[in-house]
Amino acid sequence: MSNENRVALVTGASRGIGAAIAERLAADGHTVVINYAGRAGEAEALAAKIEKAGGHALTAQADVSDPQAVARMWDAAEAAFGGVDVLVNNAGVMRLATLAEADDALVDGQIAINLKGPINTMRLAARRLREGGRIINLSSSVVGLYQPTYGVYAATKAGIEALTHVLARELRGRNITVNAVAPGPTATALFLDGKPQQAVDALAKLAPLERLGQPEDIANTVAFLAGPDGGWINGQVLRANGGII
Ligand SMILES: NC(=O)c1ccc[n+]([C@@H]2O[C@H](COP(=O)([O-])OP(=O)(O)OC[C@H]3O[C@@H](n4cnc5c(N)ncnc54)[C@H](OP(=O)(O)O)[C@@H]3O)[C@@H](O)[C@H]2O)c1
Numbered sequence: 001m002s003n004e005n006r007v008a009l010v011t012g013a014s015r016g017i018g019a020a021i022a023e024r025l026a027a028d029g030h031t032v033v034i035n036y037a038g039r040a041g042e043a044e045a046l047a048a049k050i051e052k053a054g055g056h057a058l059t060a061q062a063d064v065s066d067p068q069a070v071a072r073m074w075d076a077a078e079a080a081f082g083g084v085d086v087l088v089n090n091a092g093v094m095r096l097a098t099l100a101e102a103d104d105a106l107v108d109g110q111i112a113i114n115l116k117g118p119i120n121t122m123r124l125a126a127r128r129l130r131e132g133g134r135i136i137n138l139s140s141s142v143v144g145l146y147q148p149t150y151g152v153y154a155a156t157k158a159g160i161e162a163l164t165h166v167l168a169r170e171l172r173g174r175n176i177t178v179n180a181v182a183p184g185p186t187a188t189a190l191f192l193d194g195k196p197q198q199a200v201d202a203l204a205k206l207a208p209l210e211r212l213g214q215p216e217d218i219a220n221t222v223a224f225l226a227g228p229d230g231g232w233i234n235g236q237v238l239r240a241n242g243g244i245i
Helices: 014-029 041-053 066-083 104-128 152-170 198-208 214-227
Strands: 007-010 031-034 056-061 087-090 132-136 177-185 237-239
Touching: 007 214, 014 031, 014 041, 014 056, 014 087, 014 152, 014 214, 031 041, 041 066, 041 087, 041 132, 066 104, 087 104, 087 214, 104 132, 104 152, 132 152, 132 214, 152 177, 177 214, 214 237
Parallel strands: 007 031, 007 087, 031 056, 087 132, 132 177, 177 237
Antiparallel strands: none
16 A cells, blocks of 8 residues: 555644645655645645645645535545545644533534544545545543543543544454544644743653653654554554553
């Protein structure tokens, strides 16, 4: 298996970890579909950067929590490239609050994007991903760390890990692997926004490697699972976190 002629759809790829994954998969030879929700300009700029470097990319706006929008995106990817081989469920949001303080908007928003979103894409992938395909879901090392205020977010990610195990088994006979990558604290807006520098520094020091993850650290891990060397890994959760847990 080579990455050439393979098509990878990366959700939430307009910035952060998703953008690094799209760029890396393109450099590895995949044609990439850059999904985004709101940041069209950033998605277009990433597509242009990939094309300039000799890769192939298409942008696709879709709110992953909307099943119809996801179906239209999948149709567009198939129409443009003939099929999809790799699905990376990266789109996600994080809003922190104790359970006592969690309002409906916080609960419903995270469940819609972090849990229903990947369900929307995975059920299409289960029907339409090409033989030999790969599904890679972004979980989080908060599943395991269980810090206060992370409850609802961690619950959506625990759900993703359960779905990863179940879908890996449901796809028996299709030569499709399903895995999750669970980053620790990674230097993106999702992690950094709203945190005092002192809290960021403390979290950075928690892992034995004593630094924050970078989006490229996570992209490297996803690229391994998406590429030829990752073919024997199936139904697993790979924590990419510098050893924080
Ligand atoms: N950063 C961390 O420390 C960390 C740790 C563990 C796990 N993770 C997980 O890694 C993934 C990426 O996180 P990140 O840190 O890169 O976040 P980020 O910088 O905030 O980027 C999030 C991306 O998701 C997209 N997105 C948000 N809602 C969407 C929706 N409804 N439909 C489609 N796309 C949507 C955003 O698109 P627009 O900007 O275009 O709206 C953006 O491209 C998430 O699943 C997150 O839970 C992150």
